[in-house]
Amino acid sequence: MALSGMRIFRVFGIDVTMHWTFILMLLAVLLLGSYFLFLLFVLLFACVLIHELSHSVTALRNKIKVREIILLPIGGASMIDELNIDPKVEFNISIVGPISSLLLGGVFGIFVIFTPPGMITEIVQYMFIINIFLGVSNLVPAFPMDGGRVLESYLQERMGRYDATMLTVKVSKYMLALIVIAAIGFIAYQNYGVDYSAFEFLYTMIIVFFLYGGAKQEEETAIIRKRTDGIKLSDVISEEYSLIGSGAGLKELYDKIRRSKKHRIFTRIGNSYYYVDLSRLRKNNKGSIRVKDLVAEIPNIDYDANVIDALAKVGSGPGIAIVTKKGKMVGIVTEQGIRTIISLHMASS
Numbered sequence: 303m304a305l306s307g308m309r310i311f312r313v314f315g316i317d318v319t320m321h322w323t324f325i326l327m328l329l330a331v332l333l334l335g336s337y338f339l340f341l342l343f344v345l346l347f348a349c350v351l352i353h354e355l356s357h358s359v360t361a362l363r364n365k366i367k368v369r370e371i372i373l374l375p376i377g378g379a380s381m382i383d384e385l386n387i388d389p390k391v392e393f394n395i396s397i398v399g400p401i402s403s404l405l406l407g408g409v410f411g412i413f414v415i416f417t418p419p420g421m422i423t424e425i426v427q428y429m430f431i432i433n434i435f436l437g438v439s440n441l442v443p444a445f446p447m448d449g450g451r452v453l454e455s456y457l458q459e460r461m462g463r464y465d466a467t468m469l470t471v472k473v474s475k476y477m478l479a480l481i482v483i484a485a486i487g488f489i490a491y492q493n494y495g496v497d498y499s500a501f502e503f504l505y506t507m508i509i510v511f512f513l514y515g516g517a518k519q520e521e522e523t524a525i526i527r528k529r530t531d532g533i534k535l536s537d538v539i540s541e542e543y544s545l546i547g548s549g550a551g552l553k554e555l556y557d558k559i560r561r562s563k564k565h566r567i568f569t570r571i572g573n574s575y576y577y578v579d580l581s582r583l584r585k586n587n588k589g590s591i592r593v594k595d596l597v598a599e600i601p602n603i604d605y606d607a608n609v610i611d612a613l614a615k616v617g618s619g620p621g622i623a624i625v626t627k628k629g630k631m632v633g634i635v636t637e638q639g640i641r642t643i644i645s646l647h648m649a650s651s
Contacts, residue, residue, distance in 0.1 A: 316358055318351065319372045338421070342428055347373060349406060349433055353440075354378040356402035357448075360395045379446075386611050389458040396451035400440040407433030442481075444474035446516030467524040474517040478510050527610045529648055535607055538643045539625050539633035543568055546578070548594035555593055566634065568624065569593050575602065575624045575631045602626055603635065613640045 309319050324347075332340045350373055357380040358368040370381040387395070410430035417423045440448040450470055457466035485506040543566040546558050550569075555578070559565060567578040576597035583596065601615040605627035612635055616623045621637040 313355070314359065314362060314368075316368050317370045319370055320347075321372055321374045324373050338425075341425065345425070345429055346432055349403070349429065349436065350378045352406060353399045353403050353436060354380050356398045357395055360398045364391045364395070366391070366395075386608060389455040392458075393452060393455040396448045396455060399448045400437045403433045403437035403440065407431075407437060442477055443470070444477040444513055444517065445470060445520045446513065450474055450517070450520075464524050464528050467520055471517050471521045471524075474513070474520075478513055478517070481506070481513075482510055523610065526644065526648070527608070530609050530644055533609045533643060533647055535603070535605060535609055535612055535625065535635070538609065538612075538635050538640050540635065540639060541633050542566060543634050545569065545631070546593055548592070548597070550593045552591060566622070567593075568631065568634075569597060570631070571597065573629060575626070576600070577620075577622065577624075600624060605632060609640060609644065613637065613644070616640060 308322070308325060309317050311318050328340070328343055328347075351371070354371045354373070358371060361368050361380065361382055366382060366387065368380055368382050372379050372381065382395075407430050410426050410433060413426045414423060414430060417426055441452070443449040443453040445451075445454075450473075453473065454466050454470040457469055460466075461469075485503060489503060542564055544558055544562045544564045546555060546567055546569055548569045548571045550558075555567065559567065568575055569578055570576075571594060577600045578593055578596050579598040580596065582598070583591065598620070600620055601623040603612045603615055603623050603625050605625055607615075612623065616635060616637045623635050624631055625633045625635055
């Protein structure tokens with residue numbers, strides 16, 4: 303799912319981004335609502351961030367790179383590039399989010415006891431409810447909730463990855479049906495006015511469609527992964543690139559491109575490879591600039607990686623990735639190239 307928003311800060315080397323829908327909701331609350339409601343949304347933002355940071359820190363401790371944390375009106379998402387994660391590690395990464403929310407809810411619950419009556423107590427009570435809701439709702443065994451990941455990783459230790467994913471997808475669909483039935487029953491029982499009941503039902507359906515989309519995406523990925531087992535990453539590696547020293551100037555870079563007739567240029571700094579991004583050129587520093595001043599970090603993929611995992615990594619960046627074998631660059635892969643091979647493979651098999 304392509305997500306976009308505004309980067310607000312960076313923590314633990316991870317970009318924290320606020321999705322544009324979250325920004326619009328904050329502005330709407332500030333303009334049309336009260337300062338009290340706006341404060342609640344800001345605190346909700348902080349609680350969701352803590353929830354996602356618990357996922358991200360656990361991933362980092364297991365040497366798994368987290369590209370971004372994005373905050374949405376209905377929660378958040380930690381964008382992890384690595385898909386082929388050990389089931390036990392994935393279980394720990396997934397379960398720690400709901401646990402952190404429940405613990406945070408417990409802290410606010412204790413504060414309620416000691417805070418005097420008034421606005422502060424009311425805010426603390428809301429935070430208690432919100433965090434308990436975040437913790438419990440994320441334990442629902444449905445994709446793309448944490449509970450879905452927990453269930454999938456648990457099943458994966460007892461059956462194959464494909465079977466675990468497909469069973470979790472089936473459970474997800476049953477859970478979504480139960481959510482719709484429960485929402486209709488709750489609205490009917492409360493006997494709200496027509497306008498409020500319609501809003502409540504519409505909001506529930508938005509969440510259900512979001513969850514259904516996540517489950518459907520997991521199902522499609524599992525099917526494609528199974529049907530593309532015969533494709534090796536070596537089948538899609540391209541050698542249409544050139545390497546140049548990081549200390550080279552623009553004249554050397556220009557001559558390299560003219561001679562090689564290859565427009566994708568890479569360089570090595572230390573033990574890492576980088577893409578030379580010519581869009582970083584500025585008119586006022588052309589004379590002094592070096593290749594190392596133009597580098598952009600792009601995904602690195604191991605030569606033995608699964609093609610679907612490679613596609614996920616390439617798709618999360620600029621559409622291109624470096625392929626390495628035992629630490630040495632052996633080629634590049636592009637999103638278009640991988641998709642072409644997968645489409646032809648599936649059409650001909």
